Amino acid sequence: MLAFSQTGLNKSHPLKLQPLISDSLNLLRPLLPSSIEIQTHIESGEMMLLADSVQLEQVIVNLCINARDSMKGKGRIDIQVKKSLDDKDRICSSCHSCFHGHFIEISVEDTGSGIDPDLIERIFDPFFTTKETGEGTGMGLSMVHGTVHEYGGHILVETSAGVGAKVRIFFPFHEGIDELADTKKVIPGQRQSEPVFSDRHILVVDDEESLVMFFTDVLESKGYRVTTANSGDSALSIFLENPLDFDLILTDQAMPNMTGMDLAEAVLSKFPNTPIILCTGCRLLVDDEGADQLGIKRFLQKPFDDDALLTAVSEVFSQSQGTVSIQ
Numbered sequence: 142m143l144a145f146s147q148t149g150l151n152k153s154h155p156l157k158l159q160p161l162i163s164d165s166l167n168l169l170r171p172l173l174p175s176s177i178e179i180q181t182h183i184e185s186g187e188m189m190l191l192a193d194s195v196q197l198e199q200v201i202v203n204l205c206i207n208a209r210d211s212m213k214g215k216g217r218i219d220i221q222v223k224k225s226l227d228d229k230d231r232i233c234s235s236c237h238s239c240f241h242g243h244f245i246e247i248s249v250e251d252t253g254s255g256i257d258p259d260l261i262e263r264i265f266d267p268f269f270t271t272k273e274t275g276e277g278t279g280m281g282l283s284m285v286h287g288t289v290h291e292y293g294g295h296i297l298v299e300t301s302a303g304v305g306a307k308v309r310i311f312f313p314f315h316e317g318i319d320e321l322a323d324t325k326k327v328i329p330g331q332r333q334s335e336p337v338f339s340d341r342h343i344l345v346v347d348d349e350e351s352l353v354m355f356f357t358d359v360l361e362s363k364g365y366r367v368t369t370a371n372s373g374d375s376a377l378s379i380f381l382e383n384p385l386d387f388d389l390i391l392t393d394q395a396m397p398n399m400t401g402m403d404l405a406e407a408v409l410s411k412f413p414n415t416p417i418i419l420c421t422g423c424r425l426l427v428d429d430e431g432a433d434q435l436g437i438k439r440f441l442q443k444p445f446d447d448d449a450l451l452t453a454v455s456e457v458f459s460q461s462q463g464t465v466s467i468q
Contacts, residue, residue, distance in 0.1 A: 165201040184223040204249040211253025219250040233295035235265040244311035256300040342366040346376040346392035373399025394421040
């Protein structure tokens with residue numbers, strides 16, 4: 142939901158697709174069983190886009206996770222990148238507009254069960270999912286739709302029930318982008334948001350897989366070490382195994398069984414100097430006075446972008462000695 146809400150907050154810059162695909166595969170491999178094969182087919186020659194790397198990785202990862210789920214644990218995912226230079230008119234599967242021209246095409250094809258033709262019109266709707274309750278949010282393809290169209294792109298879905306699906310993403314092809322990529326410009330007065338303590342170890346806690354990946358990618362891109370947990374219970378266990386190893390806990394508030402506030406209370410009761418940042422989609426549901434008394438250092442109101450995240454982390458480290466003491 143964070144990624145879906147970030148329309149207009151992108152940080153576009155020239156991206157080389159070959160290393161971006163490699164980075165996406167590094168994120169994907171731990172999420173796929175060994176019985177699912179990944180094949181990549183990248184057209185020779187330099188191919189680049191003007192886009193945000195985190196958002197583009199999320200597009201690829203979300204498409205591959207959908208492909209994984211459709212194959213029930215066994216099959217093949219083919220990722221292809223090529224230039225699409227014909228002027229054939231096409232109808233976008235998500236916005237239903239006619240488009241043609243020169244594009245960079247990124248496609249994800251699977252050998253799964255395919256998509257029921259009756260559902261094609263709905264798959265990009267927010268919260269629409271055919272998965273069982275608790276197995277999916279229905280936001281993955283909505284995020285793909287939002288990101289692709291934010292960069293002026295379009296989507297084609299090719300599928301037949303029982304024979305797999307192919308999702309083709311078309312991004313506008315920009316002439317001269319390679320020269321732009323080789324020119325590193327610093328704009329006078331532009332805010333630079335490099336973290337102050339880039340070697341610190343952060344425990345990231347969220348029950349949404351896509352958000353954990355987003356936080357991890359942004360923080361690790363700036364040199365932070367990151368350990369992740371998908372629940373408050375597991376985060377507390379990880380933290381208590383070696384509390385002196387962590388410099389900060391970044392946690393979501395709304396999680397089942399143990400909320401972010403519950404986690405903060407459990408940690409701060411034993412280690413009161415531990416810096417904690419609490420992320421929440423609704424501050425009205427958080428007891429501000431209780432949070433302040435606990436010692437929570439900072440709130441992050443969802444949705445927020447990578448700059449807001451990095452600024453909050455850097456400011457908390459600047460205000461804290463980064464040491465954990467036992468009470």
